[in-house]
Amino acid sequence: MGNIHDIARIAGVSAATVSRVLNDHPYVSAEKRKAVLDAAEQLHYEKNINAVHLARGKTDIIGVILPFASHPYFGSILSGIASAAEKNGFKLMIAQTNYDVNQEIDALNMLKLKQVDGLIITSRECPIDVVKDYSTFGNVVVCESWSGHQMSSVFVNQYEAFKEALHYFLQKGHAKIGYSVLRMDGKSSTARRKAYEEVFGFVRKDWIFDRALTIEDGTRLAGEWANLDDRPTAMLITNDFVAAGFILECRRLGFTVPGDVSVIGFDNHPISAPLGITTVDLPLHELGKIAFEQAIAAGNRSHQEVPFTIVERESV
């Protein structure tokens, strides 16, 4: 074990020189370099990264806030962030929040505490303005449509994506369209509602289903849909997991897809292909990579929109 001073003593140099060698700084003679390396070897020296962080005033760590680590939507984004982090020699600190504001605040505080250099918020419950206030402590990037100079953002244009999917249904002859969201008052839900109103000039509350995130939610949704007196003939669904649960349960209940009800999902998760789900492809892995780049970007904030594409399969 031992520290930099032990090495310095054994190698007969100063601690500064040891530091230089250890960090590959130039201007160290070959002999001293070797002496240092030998001493380090001999002591089984290991650097204490906390001391480095303290002295440097930065950590090369990025924090990631996500509500559920086990959901594929966030898993994909996380995976993209992780790939980029590895390439850049950064570590990742994650905070699973369950959309609990206190846990979100707790995670945001990592920035204040200088535990992380930057923070990526994949989704949130707490007000954007409180998030924004943390931007003075480091880069914060939000994975949602947001413009302003304090934070960076990377996002899919939910409004346009939803509208395009709606038009796709329309063009296939559907006039009665319902949809599902995770949280009624969530950011993307608002965009979706707006798109719906824009296209139809109205919204029907009984055709909007919320709390739809998982496969089980999709199953429940099918029951709710089936119980409606006036059923939509097409459903635009939160994501492919929910869509999978919805479609499979509809079939179990004796309905046909797309016969009785057409479905479009979001994400283009691998499950959508064998299930023949028409879906809006979202480049989540790529979005994660971009988020990471923004998190480590020096100074300049940016706002990047990533493209979506409708993948036509058999559920419409």
Added chain:
Amino acid sequence: MGNIHDIARIAGVSAATVSRVLNDHPYVSAEKRKAVLDAAEQLHYEKNINAVHLARGKTDIIGVILPFASHPYFGSILSGIASAAEKNGFKLMIAQTNYDVNQEIDALNMLKLKQVDGLIITSRECPIDVVKDYSTFGNVVVCESWSGHQMSSVFVNQYEAFKEALHYFLQKGHAKIGYSVLRMDGKSSTARRKAYEEVFGFVRKDWIFDRALTIEDGTRLAGEWANLDDRPTAMLITNDFVAAGFILECRRLGFTVPGDVSVIGFDNHPISAPLGITTVDLPLHELGKIAFEQAIAAGNRSHQEVPFTIVERESV
């Protein structure tokens, strides 16, 4: 901003007293406590966690090594770990390794660098002996069957689970059973092969399929299975995602499940229910929680087996 000394000066106390107040230590008079708190408030003081880590010699951070953050198997474990971490006031550092040994080593080194107090290895490529060597730097827990005093372990008894599933097939009248694994030489694959030999007294190479982890792999598997001259009538499949891909592709190819081929998956992932996949339920979230507890346990290593149960549905 400012630091503990600034507070001390303003409050008219010593830095030690400030530290006491900030850490809720007893033996500080009410007046001084208030003075300190006021000064901290006034300065918008924020603690530098790196200094704390350095001084304390520990970080309250646990590292998690996982090959793929976006795969549901690891996502579930991670989610369990994260829940437990939150409850205990710990943070999580994750390393996505892609089963790349260099990245694994890089992650293991967080332990040496004192970046994390403990490390959970959900799955690995690098030799167990090199992992073991890191146990002198902190708690390491492996999510696989392993016994020894250096590390803790939490695992499903793959051998027994596989054997029980095999017997289930047998009892349903199947004699020709094939199976799939992720990596031929992986730890759990070895256990599965052993169980197979134990039950049948032989293994047929063409009935073992490897590199099966994702839904797409399941799709591919179906093609390979269909191309066999002598096809197994039952398949024990890596996990429910692979099983889903397999079953759906089999049907697309004109086969019936369980008519032409019966299937048992692993994990009891939510997708297996609506798809009617008979599966071996694995308590992954719980496993993650246990792993975390072991990672922060002082001193005592332990080895815990978590139970599995066969969930009967319609694919057999």
Added chain:
DNA sequence: GTGAAAGCGCTAACAA
């Protein structure tokens, strides 16, 4: 109850 002082281990500006 409180403070002084000695670390924790490394970095970096400055001088030589």
Added chain:
DNA sequence: TTGTTAGCGCTTTCAC
């Protein structure tokens, strides 16, 4: 090319 020195900001022992 190298060493000296002054931090980085907090904790904790020991003495009072």
